[in-house]
Amino acid sequence: MSTKKQSIMKKKSWIIPIGVALVSTTLFIACEDSNTSNKNNVPAVQTGGKDSVELAKMAQLQKIFFSIPAPMEMASLIKQMGYKYDGKLLNSTESVTRYTGETKQAVNLGIFGADLSYASMFDEKQESMNYLAAAQKLAREMGVDGALQDQIIERLNNNQQSRDSLLNIVSEAYGDLNGYLKENNRVEISALVIAGGWMEALYLSTRFAATGNETLKARIAEQKYSLDNLLKYFAEFNGKENLAEMNNDLKELKILFDAVQISSSSTEVKKEKDGMVVIGNSSSVTMSDESLKNIATKIQGIRSKYIA
Template sequence: MTHLRKITFFSFLGLIVILFYSCDEQTVSKNGDLKNTELDSTKTNFVSVAGKLFSIPSPIQTAILIKESDIPYNREVLNDPANVSNYSTKNQRALNLGIYGTEMAYTSLYDDSQWSLRYYKAVENLADDLEIKGALSPSLVKRLGSNVGNTDSLLFLSGQFYEAADIYLKENERYDLAALILAGGWIEASYLTALSANTGNDAARKRLAAQKKTIITLCEVLQSTADEQFNSGNTMLQLDSLKNVYRSVEHTYTYQKPETNPETKTTIINSESNFQLTDDELADIIARIERIRASIIQ
């Protein structure tokens, strides 16, 4: 598992939490507000795991996609934060921590701040059960309470907790938890995307199709980090089955020369990947994602 030690907060655990939306310009004020922030549903987050580069849509990006498509906000499809007491095993708690993190992003972006705070408290409870709550300072909890109604502040402050939690996980080599939290967040983001795709939303359909590489690499990460109980259990079997369905999804790649900026030492990748789902594949993928998610939150 040593190859995972180089994974940083914003490239791994941060993929499934609140601070992983893309910003063109970002200013943080003393009270935790984010200013001049542009949220873009088309941008992609990349993570490097064991030398492999893959992308995952962030919860914020997924919520933006839904909001931009004029799909009504629907709290009823979410996992009730009151269910937090139902999760008694380490694996259940880690997976649902990822799910609740995504739902906190969704409710925050739709300005449902009271429910966003409830999801934060569910995350806090699960973190306590997983013995990573020590990363959460009392002052941060107080600031979260005083910023109810301020969407940007809730997003920023929630991310601060996950950054501290990730430091704890890495220092204590809890890579199994990090991978499960990542998986839970991806499953919930995919679930929300699937609900949109099921209404005929083309952007959501394309986003769902583009998860072909992600699900393959996600399964590899879980198999190399999660415990035997998880890897031999129903959730992993279902993820493997979903991965096999995705293998048949059509994928075309168009190469374009990358652009390198020597001053900033950055490279812009201009090549494009396109994924196409048939109607049958779409229906199958949506049904499988719903079953996986249902088995986790029950």
């Protein structure tokens, strides 16, 4: 197997079908244009070429396997630490009408997704419904309403008694949202949604960690991994204009996360009596209170800009 350590798929043969498709797209559009050029006077080669390049880039981006933990996992830790639900920390659902422009809409779709995860983790059913409705409205305005279909609200309505069902429906909806965007040639939007969701989860955890919770503080420090992954993913888009602002924000955040020290040793794999595998190492994460404060201030500033 390949020894290269990157999340991008290493594939020997997908270049060929893309190449063939590129040619065929050009041919197809060229044929179409040759039939209609008298009416429209459109230069066939230029139109076909541009679409083909975009198509090839999109196909390449669709082939990337990329992952960071969903916001639900951070919400889970906040609840586990015994904190109470605080709806005032979340982005107001009423602000949904304010968001125009693809970047802001996409980031806020991620933010609403994270807020939805947080509300559902605390079994706040009405709030969960409100956040899902807000996310759905935003998705509709972005023309990606297929991502959050009415059946999800119906499923939430029908499963109000079970917290586990609520969590599963919300987790599935969040995962499917990004799958939908990716498969419908909105990979850049998907990247912004993921970044928005991650940012909101980080923002919420910093609000609670300010009370001096060491477990939460360590989890925030561990977000260094996710931030590095996000930046690598954004780099794949080769400086796309609509990702530039978020990319810069993440880079500024990285400067602060660079102060987080993570040391690790070799991985140990053990088996428990019941056969369950336990993986771990003697890693340690060190983040000063000052670093936490800097990160908390920075993420609040970035978030404020997007939710305004």
